[in-house]
Amino acid sequence: MAELQGNVLVGQSGGPTSVINASVAGIVAEALNHECIEEIYGGLNGVLGILQEDLIDLASESQQQIRALRHTPGAALGTCRYKLKKQQDFERVLEVFKAHNIRYFFYIGGNDSQDTADKISKLAQEQNYELRVIGVPKTIDNDLPVTDHCPGYGSAVKYLATTVREIACDNEAMGQGDLVSIVEAMGRSAGWIAAGAALAKRKDHPHDPPHIILLPEVAFNQEKVLEEVRRVLKREKYCLIVVAEGLVDADGNYLAADASTDAFGHARLGGAGDALGEIIEAGIPGVKVRVARPGLIQRSAAHLASKADSDEAFLAGQAAVRAAINGETDKMVTLLRGESDHYTCETGLAPLGEIANGIKKLPLDWINEDGVSMNFQFLRYVQPLIQGENTLPYDNGVPVFARLEKHRADKTLPAYEV
């Protein structure tokens, strides 16, 4: 394999996570080790900034700031939900790549982003422009296929499980048989995150909170849920429910939805917790309902990130660079779990096309027969993903996060209308 001399471009796309910046740090740290790599650019706001030739010089950032990316939430390069549609858009991306001698393109994102990366890669091949494209997985939704799990998921789950355990202390103190506490978890079409709240239970304490987990995978049955709530109230004096925002009834209708959709045509959700609360207040007279809707906090609580997750996000960034240097292209880095009982994680590669068009569902046989709790198979899967705590720097009582200088690379092309 001949060495490919040229520049690197990194982009971030889709909703941020607590650890997506750790992947940028991994890419930069690894890229610095390879002499065939000259410049390391970051594309601002994903493909949106690339189209507009908004590139920054990542090599000129201080090492401190790059290191701080490992515990900084959000997406330090900015992100977007813009979907490349027109052929013209793809051609513009390649023009920008050519203008800046980009030979290595790393795109950190979920399904839609890997699809975008795949199409850019294919166009470069058509045009005989030598380009190595490696995707880095990212999504709290944990729904990418092939990879065992996705960076970002473990931290979201660690936040949720911790929060449930903490709120449960509060609820237990207040509960006198009439308190229902609802925590609304993110999760558009799958219950991966809500299911993770099961980690709040101590081992061998199935009656620990969360008492009821409502997943999009199990059609909402009002009578059954009310019955379950009554049973828990009697036993525990309070009832803590975790509900996925994408909960649906037997006809597939969202418990709560507004009509709007995002740029990719996904329904924008929110309000399943409130809707459920109203149902419970109406169905069980005298009950008091408290609803917490942490929303974006779930994907930005870096102060409580899983160290395992954050380290794997960094590792995935490093692996992407090494794969590209070794001549790989049109692939996404995957996380592979070892076979032994003791959890280990290595990286692998999978074709972008396979990622872009697939989706990983929460296995139905990981849900207990009651439909509202998770079994040991799920717990065995998810437990290792939340291990360990990051040590963050605090200044005056609040965590300090990275702030990139964002030195702009000179633009060399005419402006482009997005």
Add this chain to the structure above:
Amino acid sequence: MAELQGNVLVGQSGGPTSVINASVAGIVAEALNHECIEEIYGGLNGVLGILQEDLIDLASESQQQIRALRHTPGAALGTCRYKLKKQQDFERVLEVFKAHNIRYFFYIGGNDSQDTADKISKLAQEQNYELRVIGVPKTIDNDLPVTDHCPGYGSAVKYLATTVREIACDNEAMGQGDLVSIVEAMGRSAGWIAAGAALAKRKDHPHDPPHIILLPEVAFNQEKVLEEVRRVLKREKYCLIVVAEGLVDADGNYLAADASTDAFGHARLGGAGDALGEIIEAGIPGVKVRVARPGLIQRSAAHLASKADSDEAFLAGQAAVRAAINGETDKMVTLLRGESDHYTCETGLAPLGEIANGIKKLPLDWINEDGVSMNFQFLRYVQPLIQGENTLPYDNGVPVFARLEKHRADKTLPAYEV
């Protein structure tokens, strides 16, 4: 002062905080030092359990568990919002005290709880039953008079400021001039908590998020707020708003309220964030609004408690015992700030009656003229209260909290109908 020989009873009342259990730990730790104290009882669920003679033996708990109370959220003894009304209730409380030779009563709570403690103390004096009653302040609302601040407040504010700084990273990455992010803060009638979100700003960076803080102290003016949001969106590409749940308009109507009230007649609120979001979506076409409503998480996020707050809560518990041993009664422990620039905190005492009937308002001259940000006087006040982080034990990725054995003391009285 003759030594008063007898037993201790500790109770917790009202909404829990992240550090209310640290005060119990302080009381137990200090009580063990004094030979005149024989048994240390905990009353379950505040006065409700005391009425029903539901007492537990705190001295028989392991030292590990008592120590773990220092980082455990909720109220380990249970709490209540039950208000003693009838004379008969107060007399029953004294009967229970007499039956168990309770000579030291420590009640940890807010205004209503201190009022209850005051009345019990007065009745004991009328009946010539020697009893020392010392209140320990507790409320995330920070609205108790006389004391400089209240245990629980600092941790709520540290959680909120951290969350705002983290969500801001996410919002900044996503913002393209059309993103409004709203975080709804607790705060029934005062903006103490919402105001504390100002600590998310770096020193000398007034444009840092939160860009707009909406307090109950400043009547909501729709046009003015929309104008401010437009200005911030233009400048920052996103706008992060912290809104207190008790926000009111010029006529004193809550922005969002439901009709129900709690046992003390306070309106139960929630939904100011959603209501504000609707106003902004209607007023600024094309804008996307995301609302986070952490709810009870704000008062239970012990993993992010302020060490200063948690230490002071412990200290207040210790001080209560020492004051009672020294013959004080019918007082509440207060926190006194030293005069020097370097923050110091000592405890003092104030008559319960003064606490019960007073309320500490957020000084209006701590709010900037713009009505949506806080000035240096507030920051100087609040900054010391969020300093330091507790070190929590984690097991399998989630924090481990205290679990009391709760060995019941024998009941000696006939049952009492509450």
